[in-house]
Amino acid sequence: MIPQITEKPQVIALFSQGLDSILAIKIIQQQGLKVHAIKFITPFFGYEIKGHEAKFCDQVKSTYAIDLSIIDLTDDYLHMLAAPQYGYGKNFNPCLDCKIMMLSQARILAETWQAASIVTGEVVGQRPFSQRRDTMRRIEKLSLTEGLLLRPLSAKLLTPTKAEESGLIDREQLFDFSGRGRKPQIALAEKMKLTNYPTPAGGCLLTDPGFAKRVKTLYQEAEIPTATDLNLLKFGRFYPLDKASDFIIIGRHHDDNQQLLKTADHNYFILHLADMAGPIAILKGNKKELPLAAEKLRRHSKAKNLRSVKVEWRHGSESGSLTIETAQD
Numbered sequence: 589m590i591p592q593i594t595e596k597p598q599v600i601a602l603f604s605q606g607l608d609s610i611l612a613i614k615i616i617q618q619q620g621l622k623v624h625a626i627k628f629i630t631p632f633f634g635y636e637i638k639g640h641e642a643k644f645c646d647q648v649k650s651t652y653a654i655d656l657s658i659i660d661l662t663d664d665y666l667h668m669l670a671a672p673q674y675g676y677g678k679n680f681n682p683c684l685d686c687k688i689m690m691l692s693q694a695r696i697l698a699e700t701w702q703a704a705s706i707v708t709g710e711v712v713g714q715r716p717f718s719q720r721r722d723t724m725r726r727i728e729k730l731s732l733t734e735g736l737l738l739r740p741l742s743a744k745l746l747t748p749t750k751a752e753e754s755g756l757i758d759r760e761q762l763f764d765f766s767g768r769g770r771k772p773q774i775a776l777a778e779k780m781k782l783t784n785y786p787t788p789a790g791g792c793l794l795t796d797p798g799f800a801k802r803v804k805t806l807y808q809e810a811e812i813p814t815a816t817d818l819n820l821l822k823f824g825r826f827y828p829l830d831k832a833s834d835f836i837i838i839g840r841h842h843d844d845n846q847q848l849l850k851t852a853d854h855n856y857f858i859l860h861l862a863d864m865a866g867p868i869a870i871l872k873g874n875k876k877e878l879p880l881a882a883e884k885l886r887r888h889s890k891a892k893n894l895r896s897v898k899v900e901w902r903h904g905s906e907s908g909s910l911t912i913e914t915a916q917d
């Protein structure tokens with residue numbers, strides 16, 4: 589997972605797309621250092637970039653003059669999520685393990701490129717748990733990035749890193765921001781003439797209680813869900829089956845249906861009404877569950893009051909139809 593780059597950077601930065609990480613990178617660039625930023629993606633964050641990585645990196649380069657590479661952590665991440673060493677947060681978010689994984693990956697890059705520092709946009713006290721001073725120190729220790737990890741926005745409140753001690757990075761030009769307020773960052777952005785920075789985005793889907801609950805259901809089975817399973821969970825109504833890793837999803841509206849059709853591959857059954865427009869249903873499971881999926885599809889469609897409804901399905905190159913008969917009163 590080492591990105592191909594033309595010139596080795598002096599500093600690596602984690603790029604979250606938010607203002608803080610942009611500022612952190614700009615602060616270091618202004619000291620004349622070559623920075624290469626990394627954005628990690630998984631089905632839970634940043635996955636909209638998947639398949640458009642080059643375009644996204646070009647946009648970041650032209651908007652912020654930041655060199656960026658995208659690293660997809662999905663495989664390792666989905667395995668880690670089954671049993672994170674440091675447990676889950678309030679939902680199904682394995683924040684400590686997640687941060688350790690990203691920083692460990694950044695450390696490997698730093699070693700490979702002989703970069704002197706890893707920069708993040710973290711601010712002491714900005715988040716209740718993960719940006720508490722003691723947690724920040726713990727994460728450094730566990731990811732083996734002590735002395736390497738530099739947070740330019742809060743650096744003056746933290747122990748100097750090796751790059752500051754060696755004089756490569758001038759500590760005097762770093763900051764002492766802390767807490768949840770955004771004013772110092774906004775003022776700094778204005779001073780740097782950064783106007784078109786993104787507003788705080790939705791962030792990590794694992795902190796969304798509804799979505800996290802769906803993901804957790806799939807993880808009740810020993811098998812690790814696929815990225816496609818998890819991407820499908822982002823849309824429609826979700827019905828887990830007896831085997832917890834199997835499910836039915838019914839699109840709620842046109843957009844859901846489009847996204848479900850775009851996401852489901854040959855491993856899933858795709859169902860629709862044969863004789864009228866209506867929702868799309870996705871079934872992950874066995875053929876014997878087709879009547880149940882068809883019945884749920886009927887109930888969530890305009891055909892819900894009809895006595896007999898024909899539903900067509902396909903699964904890879906296989907296809908067929910079935911008729912759902914409703915018992916008469």
Ligand code: SF4
Nearest residue numbers: 681682683686687792
């Ligand atoms: S909120 Fe999500 S992306 Fe952020 S540290 Fe936690 S698990 Fe990782």
